Amino acid sequence: MRKELEFLQSELNKSYDELLKIESNKITIEPLFTFESNIELKHKNRSCKIYPFDSGQIPKYVFEWDDCPIFEISSTNLKRQGEIIINWVLKKSMPSVMKTHFSEIELGELAKYYEKGEGIKGEFxxxxxxxxxxxxxxxxxxxxxxxxxxxxLIKEMRNIKLDELLRIGTRLSVLILSRARRHIINDNTPHIGIVFLGNNRMKIYSNLNDKKKSLECEVKYEGYLEGIIKKILKEKIK
Structure with a gap:
């Protein structure tokens, strides 16, 4: 795949001198899980990652804002993709403007939050x-x-807008709440874990302030869960 990427990178740079102004214009390897090679075109908080042909498939272009995917396109049209990259990465065009000029772009709700300057809220x-x-x-x-x-319980917490303040995810069968900007967390990341036991019972784990605690209780927000969520909301988002 390396040769295909080198060829694609060379053709893009030949077609558009402007791409040579980009801070990071290189072939890199994803550090997590896949170790998959890609072309990274990154300038400040905007980037495009290009994933290679795979068994004859069309290359995939993933466009990111602050390392968060906003939209992606699969295409063999090098000229068109070069124009999109320049507008997104170098000119910092807003998602709605990109959609107006390039009709093949499909935007999700997350793009609207980033455009309003509420990217973290949107990610949560x-x-x-x-x-x-x-x-x-x-x-x-x-x-x-x-x-x-x-x-x-998820609906109960969403009704009081906790979905705008906390990240939620699942590790095996455990529901994880944190203030982590991205979904990858480790044991040192302040978080709350909830295991649902059935019969309206749950077990809550937490590691706030470097203190590990656990408690079994009724499935409801009010009470112990509300107390430790108030504590985790004091943590900085990072």
Missing amino acids: IESWNLTEETRNKLFSIEPNQADKDAIR
Whole structure:
């Protein structure tokens, strides 16, 4: 794949001298999980990552804002893609403007938050959307009390706008709440873990202020969970 990337990078740079002004114009390797090679075209907080041909497939261009994917396009039209890269990465055009000029771009809700200067809020809400959708799918396939309790608690927390302030995710069967900007967290990241036991019971874990605690209680926001969430909201987003 390296040769295909080198060829594509060379052709792009030949077609558009402006791409040589980009701070980072290189072939790199994703550090997490895949170790997949790609072309990184990054200038300040905007970037485009190009993933190579794979078994004859069309290259994928992923356009990011502050390292967060905003939209992606699969295309073999090098000239068109060069124009999109220049407008996004160098000219810093807003998502709505990009959509106006390049009709093939499909934008999700996250693009609107970034355009309003509320990118972190949008990322958090997106994590809740995905987690709630996943739980609902699992429940529809194999209904059980634990998932039903989880869905109810998620809705309860969303009703008071915690989805704008916290990231949510799932590690195995544990629901994880944190102030982490990205979804990758480790044991040193302040977080709250919730395991749903069924019969309207849950076990809550936390590692706030370097103190590990756990408690089993009724599935509801009010009470112990509310108290430790107030504590985690004091953590800086990072």
